[in-house]
Amino acid sequence: MRKHTRRTTATRPKPRRARAAASADAKRPELALQAGDKALSQALAILGDTEDTLPRRMEALRVLQAATFAENQFDAIRADYTAALRKLVHDPQPQLRQRALGLLSRGRDDYAQATLLEGLRHPDRAVVGPGDALSYLSYNAHAGVQSVARSLFKESKDHVVREQALRVMASDPASRGVIRAALADKKEPVSIRQMSAAALHALDPQALQDWAGKAVLDKTEPDDIVATGLTAIQFGDAARMSDDAALRKRIGEMRTKGSGRMKRLAKSISAKHKL
Amino acid sequence: MKVEIEINDSPQAAARYLTWAWSPCRIRVTDPAGITGTSAAVRLDQTALSGGGSIRFASTATGAGAATHSLSVPRDGTTVSFFVRGLTASTADPGVQITARQTGATASVGTVSLMVRIRKDATTLTNGERDRLIAALAQFNNQGLGRFADFAGTHVSAGSLEAHGRPGFLPWHRAFVLDLERELQAIDRSVAMTYWRFDRPAPALFTPQFMGRGTFNGPGTTQVTFAATNPLRFWRAGPAPGITRDPAFNVGGASPGPLSQAAALALGNPGALYRNFRRLESPLPGTQHDYHGMAHVSFSGPIDSIPTAAQDPLFFFLHCNVDRLWAVWQKQQGRFDVAVAAAYETAAPPHRVGHNLGDTMWPWNGVTTPPRPNFALGGTLASSPCVSAPGPKPQVSDCFDYQGAIKLSNNMGFSYDDVPL
Numbered sequence: 001m002r003k004h005t006r007r008t009t010a011t012r013p014k015p016r017r018a019r020a021a022a023s024a025d026a027k028r029p030e031l032a033l034q035a036g037d038k039a040l041s042q043a044l045a046i047l048g049d050t051e052d053t054l055p056r057r058m059e060a061l062r063v064l065q066a067a068t069f070a071e072n073q074f075d076a077i078r079a080d081y082t083a084a085l086r087k088l089v090h091d092p093q094p095q096l097r098q099r100a101l102g103l104l105s106r107g108r109d110d111y112a113q114a115t116l117l118e119g120l121r122h123p124d125r126a127v128v129g130p131g132d133a134l135s136y137l138s139y140n141a142h143a144g145v146q147s148v149a150r151s152l153f154k155e156s157k158d159h160v161v162r163e164q165a166l167r168v169m170a171s172d173p174a175s176r177g178v179i180r181a182a183l184a185d186k187k188e189p190v191s192i193r194q195m196s197a198a199a200l201h202a203l204d205p206q207a208l209q210d211w212a213g214k215a216v217l218d219k220t221e222p223d224d225i226v227a228t229g230l231t232a233i234q235f236g237d238a239a240r241m242s243d244d245a246a247l248r249k250r251i252g253e254m255r256t257k258g259s260g261r262m263k264r265l266a267k268s269i270s271a272k273h274k275l
Numbered sequence: 276m277k278v279e280i281e282i283n284d285s286p287q288a289a290a291r292y293l294t295w296a297w298s299p300c301r302i303r304v305t306d307p308a309g310i311t312g313t314s315a316a317v318r319l320d321q322t323a324l325s326g327g328g329s330i331r332f333a334s335t336a337t338g339a340g341a342a343t344h345s346l347s348v349p350r351d352g353t354t355v356s357f358f359v360r361g362l363t364a365s366t367a368d369p370g371v372q373i374t375a376r377q378t379g380a381t382a383s384v385g386t387v388s389l390m391v392r393i394r395k396d397a398t399t400l401t402n403g404e405r406d407r408l409i410a411a412l413a414q415f416n417n418q419g420l421g422r423f424a425d426f427a428g429t430h431v432s433a434g435s436l437e438a439h440g441r442p443g444f445l446p447w448h449r450a451f452v453l454d455l456e457r458e459l460q461a462i463d464r465s466v467a468m469t470y471w472r473f474d475r476p477a478p479a480l481f482t483p484q485f486m487g488r489g490t491f492n493g494p495g496t497t498q499v500t501f502a503a504t505n506p507l508r509f510w511r512a513g514p515a516p517g518i519t520r521d522p523a524f525n526v527g528g529a530s531p532g533p534l535s536q537a538a539a540l541a542l543g544n545p546g547a548l549y550r551n552f553r554r555l556e557s558p559l560p561g562t563q564h565d566y567h568g569m570a571h572v573s574f575s576g577p578i579d580s581i582p583t584a585a586q587d588p589l590f591f592f593l594h595c596n597v598d599r600l601w602a603v604w605q606k607q608q609g610r611f612d613v614a615v616a617a618a619y620e621t622a623a624p625p626h627r628v629g630h631n632l633g634d635t636m637w638p639w640n641g642v643t644t645p646p647r648p649n650f651a652l653g654g655t656l657a658s659s660p661c662v663s664a665p666g667p668k669p670q671v672s673d674c675f676d677y678q679g680a681i682k683l684s685n686n687m688g689f690s691y692d693d694v695p696l
Contacts, residue, residue: 066568070440070557098494106580135496138515167515198516201418227503261504
C-alpha cells in the first residue's frame with residue numbers, strides 16, 4: 001500500500017529537469033509498431049509491460065489515447081484499453097498512475113472514482129496524493145466527494161489540496177458559507193482567495209459581485225486580489241455598476257493611478273460600463 | 276449630393292466585415308442635389324484607419340480587383356452593385372474607410388468603415404486582438420453560466436459518432452468552430468477565431484495573458500496559471516472551475532511533435548483524395564503519423580479526451596488549425612466543389628447518417644431520434660449578418676466551398692491569413 005505523496009509546488013519539476021525532459025520529448029521513443037490493425041494491440045502490450053521503459057510506455061499511452069479520437073477504428077480494443085487503464089491505476093510508475101486516473105476520470109469511470117475516494121478516506125490505500133485525487137474526482141463531484149473535500153479544506157495545511165478541495169466544493173451549495181469566509185479572510189493565501197472567488201461565482205454570482213465591489217474599494221487589499229475583484233466586476237451587472245457611485249469613482253481613479261495592468265483593467269471596465 | 280454604401284448588401288453596421296472572398300455591395304444616391312443629368316460619376320477609394328488593412332474593388336466577383344473603383348450611380352436612387360474583398364487583414368475595427376467622391380472632386384459624398392476580419396495564427400495576434408478574443412470567450416462562457424456550456428456539452432461521448440471516425444469529421448468540426456466564432460462575434464464583431472499551429476512552437480499562446488500556462492509533464496491536476504487580469508481565470512465549463520492542461524512538451528520552445536504541415540498535407544496522396552487526407556484525424560497504426568489526435572493528447576487534462584475536450588477553449592484553436600489545414604489542402608488540390616469526387620468520400624452503402632454529403636448535421640438539425648443522440652444542445656447554427664451560408668441546419672455538403680470560390684452564395688464568412696481565395 002502506498003502512502004499519500006504530499007504534492008506542493010516544491011515538488012514540481014525543476015527548470016533543469018524540465019529542460020532535460022523537453023529534450024527527451026523532442027526524441028519521442030520509437031515503438032516500432034506494425035502497420036495495420038495489430039498496431040494498437042501492440043501498443044497495449046507495451047503499455048502493460050512493467051518491464052518496459054517509462055518513456056516507451058508513456059508513448060504507447062499517447063498513441064492509444066490519440067486513437068480514441070477515431071471512434072470506429074478504436075472500438076475493437078476499447079474494452080481492453082479501459083481494462084489496461086484500470087490496471088495502470090496500481091502501476092509502480094506514478095506518472096502512469098496519474099495519467100490513467102486522469103483519463104479514466106474524464107470518462108467518469110466508476111472504478112477510478114471508487115479507488116480515489118477510498119484513498120481519500122483511507123490514506124494508507126491511496127494511489128495518488130489527496131490534491132491529485134480531488135482534481136480527478138472533480139470531473140464527477142457528487143455528494144460523497146464534496147463532503148470529503150469540505151473536510152480536507154478545513155484540515156489540510158497543503159495549499160494545493162485546499163485549492164483542489166475548493167474546486168470540488170464549487171458545485172456544492174452546502175459549501176457556500178465556507179467559500180465566502182475563505183474569500184473574505186485576508187489571512188488566507190492569495191491563491192486560495194482567488195480560487196474561492198471562482199468557486200463562489202459558480203454557487204452565488206451575486207455574492208461574488210458584492211465581494212468584488214468591496215475588494216476594489218479596500219485599499220488594504222493586495223493588487224492580485226483587487227485585480228481579481230476587477231476581473232469579476234468586468235463581467236458583472238452593468239445596472240448595479242451604474243448605481244454604485246463609490247465604485248465608479250474608485251475605478252475612475254484607477255484609470256490613471258496604479259500599475260499598468262490595473263489601469264488597463266479599469267479602462268476596460270469603464271469602456272464596457274460606459275463610465 | 277449624398278450616397279449610401281452597403282457592405283454585404285446590408286445596411287447593418289454588423290455586416291461591415293470582409294474576408295478574402297468577394298462581398299456583394301451596393302451604392303445609391305440618397306440626396307441628388309447637385310447632380311446634373313440622370314446619373315453621377317463616382318469614384319470609390321480607401322483609407323486605412325487605426326485598425327489597418329486594405330481592400331480591393333471590382334464590378335464582378337472575379338479577378339484580382341483594384342484599389343479604387345469608378346461607377347455611375349443613377350440620380351433616382353436605384354442601387355448599383357459592386358464587389359469588395361480584403362487584401363490585407365485589419366487588426367481592429369474599423370480598419371478601412373471607403374470614401375465616395377464625385378469624379379474629379381475632392382469632397383466626400385459618402386463613407387463607410389469596415390474591417391477585414393481574418394482568422395490568424397494565435398502567435399501573431401496583437402495584444403488588442405488577443406484581449407478582445409479572450410474577453411469574448413469569457414463573456415460567452417459567463418464563468419460557467421453562459422451558453423458555452425452547449426458547446427462543451429455537445430462534443431461528448433454520446434455525440435461522438437456524429438463527428439468522429441468517419442468522413443464527416445472535417446465538415447462537422449468546420450461548422451462547430453464557425454458556430455462558436457459567430458457567437459463570439461455577436462459579443463464583439465471585431466473578433467475572429469484564431470488557430471494554434473501545433474506543428475510549430477507557439478510560446479506566445481501559452482502565456483498567463485492568453486491561454487495560460489500548465490505544468491510541464493505535470494500530472495494533469497494543476498490549474499493553468501492565468502494573469503490576475505485575464506478573464507479566463509474564471510473559466511468554468513465542467514463541474515469544477517478552472518482549466519487543467521499540463522503539456523507533455525515544452526510550450527516555451529517546442530511543438531507537440533505531430534506531423535509537419537507538409538507531411539500532413541501529403542496524407543491526401545496518392546490521388547489527392549479526401550479519403551486519404553482525412554487520415555489526419557487519427558494515428559495511422561504503425562507510423563505514429565498523427566496530426567489531430569496527437570495534438571489533443573499532447574496535454575494531460577480535459578482536452579485529451581473526447582468527453583471533456585471542448586471544455587477547454589484551446590480545443591477551438593486546435594480545431595481551427597485542423598480546419599485551416601483542410602482549407603490549405605482544398606486550395607492546393609482544388610477540392611472546394613463537392614461535385615468533384617475526390618473532394619469527399621462517398622460510399623455505397625452510405626456512411627452512417629450525418630456523414631453523407633446530403634445529410635444534415637447534428638446538433639444543428641435538432642434531430643434526437645436514433646441513431647442520433649437523444650439530445651441536441653444550442654439550437655441551430657448561429658447566423659451571420661454578413662453571409663447566409665451554411666444556413667441554420669447545415670448539410671455536410673454546405674461546408675466545402677467556405678469562401679464561395681465555386682458559388683458566391685456558398686461563402687461561410689471566414690478566411691485564413693495564409694489561405695488565399
